[in-house]
Amino acid sequence: WRLAVLISGRGSNLKALIEACANGRIDGTIVTVVSNRPQAPGLEHARAAGIARTVVDHRSFPDRTAFDRELAAALDSSAPDLVILAGFMRVLTPEFVNRFAGRMVNIHPSLLPALRGLDTHARALAAGMPTHGASVHFVTSELDGGPVIMQARVPVCAGDTSETLAARVQLAEHRLYPAAIALICSGRIQSAGGTVLYDGQPL
Numbered sequence: 134w135r136l137a138v139l140i141s142g143r144g145s146n147l148k149a150l151i152e153a154c155a156n157g158r159i160d161g162t163i164v165t166v167v168s169n170r171p172q173a174p175g176l177e178h179a180r181a182a183g184i185a186r187t188v189v190d191h192r193s194f195p196d197r198t199a200f201d202r203e204l205a206a207a208l209d210s211s212a213p214d215l216v217i218l219a220g221f222m223r224v225l226t227p228e229f230v231n232r233f234a235g236r237m238v239n240i241h242p243s244l245l246p247a248l249r250g251l252d253t254h255a256r257a258l259a260a261g262m263p264t265h266g267a268s269v270h271f272v273t274s275e276l277d278g279g280p281v282i283m284q285a286r287v288p289v290c291a292g293d294t295s296e297t298l299a300a301r302v303q304l305a306e307h308r309l310y311p312a313a314i315a316l317i318c319s320g321r322i323q324s325a326g327g328t329v330l331y332d333g334q335p336l
């Protein structure tokens with residue numbers, strides 16, 4: 134599988150995916166990494182692994198439509214089978230989402246459908262949730278609302294701050310995201326009209 138990874142920041146999930154491709158757990162190759170931020174630290178992981186990098190800086194475009202058009206062109210030039218959002222912090226237009234329907238995934242730091250949107254760790258603490266986690270889902274035009282593929286659960290511990298909780302969730306993400314992508318690249322997980330099929334059966 135030809136994989137394209139979109140990032141905006143640190144890129145620790147990108148790093149986990151690079152390692153999983155390198156050691157054969159994912160039957161795929163990351164053919165391009167695209168960042169909307171020129172200074173994203175995660176670009177360094179791509180450089181170190183010899184992966185092609187492209188920056189599409191959202192500040193250079195008048196609106197989301199123009200930005201997404203350029204992003205789509207950048208992706209199309211590397212002909213990905215799967216587009217992987219890994220800490221990509223831009224809301225995508227429905228046109229862009231439809232273009233990659235069924236072949237674009239995201240990782241979100243909560244147990245969806247709980248806590249869509251931003252600041253999930255602080256909100257989990259404020260709500261007194263006993264457990265928290267991360268979800269991998271196919272991307273639809275509903276923000277953080279696409280069908281869930283796989284989740285990882287972590288405990289919320291006494292004395293947690295949003296930083297300590299975020300760190301625990303991120304460790305889980307680094308196992309979860311490669312595992313989910315591996316299932317997609319093996320053909321066992323597929324998107325079918327708003328649901329997820331596992332070995333051909335609805336999850």
Ligand code: GRF
Nearest residue numbers: 143144145146220240241242
């Ligand atoms: C992750 O926590 C992910 O769930 C969220 O953004 C964060 C990205 O972290 N969508 P990193 O850039 O992969 O380190």
